[in-house]
Amino acid sequence: MENQKGIVEIFAEKIWKFFSSVKLAVVLLIILAIVSVIGTVIAQNEAPERYLREYSQATVRIFDMLGFFDMYHTWWFVLLLFLFTANLTVCTLDRFPHTWKLVTAPLKPIDDDSLKAVPFKKEMIFSAGANKAEERTAAALKARGYRYVESRGPGSAQFMTQKGIYSRFGVYITHVSILLIFVGALIGSFFGFKAFLNLPEGSASKVVYLRNEPMWDQIMAALGIAESPVIHDPQVGVPAMPLGYYVRCDNFDVDYYIGPSGMPTGMPSEYHSTLSIFDLDGQKILDKRIRVNDPLTHHGITFYQSSYGTIPDARGKVLLNVRLKSDASSAGETIAVDPGATAYVPSIDRTIKVLGFAPYGMRNPATGEIVFYHTENDEYINPTVELEVYRGHGGGKPIYKPAVMKTDPGQPNMPENYVIAYRGYVGARYTGLQVTKDPGVWVVYTGFIMLCIGPLIAFFGSHRKLWVRIQDRQGQTVVLVAGSANRNRISFEKEFNRIAEEIIK
């Protein structure tokens, strides 16, 4: 009796078949490749004014409707990715059982029927007798690391062996890695966030400002299940995410490459901020100097050096270090002075007055005179301070008027028995931090590792099977060598021929 299938079953089967096809995969890959181009031609996520400058109003409206300005997040692009994922999943589920069977099933002795499907075969008459043939076969297979199974019948013996069976899994490792990467990315967008924080030197914050809110919090809040931790303050305008601790910027600085003249070129070599983490009670937990490419992570939240800027109208404090010449190893004493103000330094019984701060000073090597330059955006290319040093608590005439700059060598010309060195100008700038939390990143990285390994196994491994049948046919010993390889056939053919030759000789 014919098996009657319900309409649902037929439909499900059709869908399964549709999604397991490689043709669909190729079509989807072609479509993905083409639509991805759009987002590279049209600048993404720009301000509306910029689009209006570049395209006509009607075009902007159409592009906007199609989502071309944030293309990779449109519903239809996500749908494409979803279809692709479904394709990959179904295809993998569809084929894996076959592969598993193939891998676990023991090798079957070959017969004349199944021989037809085997690509490499050689049949030869062997004059030295069946025993000798078996001996040679065993030796030839062993020499190449093939572990064989024997099967015996009346008047015939078979050696069966296979190698490189693991290579069948390479494709699966590859395909699953793609799924893992997608899953990791989803975890990231559900439970993670991207935020920024512009933190002035010397200040601390316990929140960061979100670029995108964790989807999970949004969903939970919308369903009324749990309140989102995100703070929506209409005065700030940007949603804020509490960190659960304080982060403070102790200082931000830019280092510049030093040119051949020994003076800094305008080319930055490093941006760095010193960040400290305090718990909510004000206990310091740790600090770290972060640089581009070397962030700070605390409780799953990572702070990246991303930009910096000047705070309008803010005045900083000059940090100076004073140390006795006789005591080169000591850290000395660091003092903070407002420009225009004075500070008494007990260890040397002197008062230092800071006349002013300039972002770029240069000393004329011949005259020792200092020349100041303007810099773009007030970048501190070679920060320089002019000082006056007074005896005791001040009053009277200054003893001398030194200028110290960042690039001064360790022992600038100081007439007395101590050295005053420039340490920083803090408080007039903020550090721009990119702040992210991405709990999915380890899933993605696992996918990455598998994606590096999988193709290597798939491409460079090869599942090779070999059969040697030694038969007695009317008193003659007939040796049949047969083999197949799912890959790298050309090199297998060479190996196959050599094995056959070694048996016959």
Added chain:
Amino acid sequence: MESSLLFNIATLAYLAAMVLYISYLAFRKNAIGQTATAITLAGFVVQTVALLLRWRESYQMDIGRVPLSNLYESLVFFTWSTVLIYLIVEFKYKTKAFGAFVMPVAFLALAFINVAGISSDITPLVPALKSNWLFYHVLISFLGYAAFGVAFAISMIYLLMNIDEKGPVANLFAGLGTIVVLAPIGYLMASQGDRMKTAFWLGLGVLVLAWFIYLIVAGARNKSQVFLFWSFCITLAIVLLVAMGIDFVYLVSMKNLAAGESYKKHMFESTFLNSSTPVTIVSWAAVLAVFSFIWSKGMGLKRLLKPYIPAQDLLDDVTYRMIAIGWPLLTAGIITGAVWANSAWGTYWSWDPKETWSLITWFVYAIYLHARYVRGWKGAQMAVISAVGFLAVIFTYLGVNLVLSGLHSYGGLN
């Protein structure tokens, strides 16, 4: 600087090797072939030493960075990897037939550097590039690109060998006609302002893509279209290189770009986009001439080469092997880039144009790998996909920096 002298020696060695490989095909004398291999090998060793020296020099200059950090170095490294992979293929397959096709790729890239006057200064790295990931990322990606380059050269041979007739002259006229019609339209639209220019490029892109898809899906049965594609690829390679060479010579010697000014804005100004109409017309006429020359001489070239070229199955196999090497490298290149971005900015993927184009390239080769499992897709289609893949590689490498904008500034031609 010592390294630059060695780089020049290597360039000359590759030039000699290119000439020798071509004469080997023409005269079939073993001695010529062996000399070609020896000279290639010598050039390769010299270039390796030069790369290491340059690395050391950067430390002597207190900059200390991997010699893979700007356009100059990446082009040099591209030729180095191409030659490396070519030598491996030659030894493994014991054929010198590919040398005549691969060595020109390597030599032209080096010649491009010299003619172009791309700065070979060792400049310090901006903070974002100061990471060990830069090294892995660029090293791996360029090895992959080189494998794709070799695959492309062999696919071109495959296509040529696969075609038995150049087809009706109507095809040539259709091809020429398309250029004759499109060039002035593009010209006119570009003069109407940026919007029209964008519209033109978009339209042209759609047209080209449609043709590629036609070729891949149905074209293998239409051999004369494939021949047109072959002629198109070869013409494109020749014309782009020559035009950029002229551009550089012109800009460097006549106009002197303002400091810091990007070459990108002046691309093709000395030829196709010249302000003088006669020069423009002559340039386009030259393109037409090259195109029709290649189209009409292709069959002759095939007859000439036929006896020396290995069997088509082998060509197909070598192409597949090259992609099987290149694709995992490209994959690892994209992944190292993603990991690097994550350590620098906290996002492993930001859909920046360069990233996206490398992904598109990756898709094209993924299509190649899966197309073999689609019924009826065979050699010629595979060769077309492989060629389209390499066009995507070139666009990812140079085109994105020239035409689009993004984070990967280091490839910039300024």
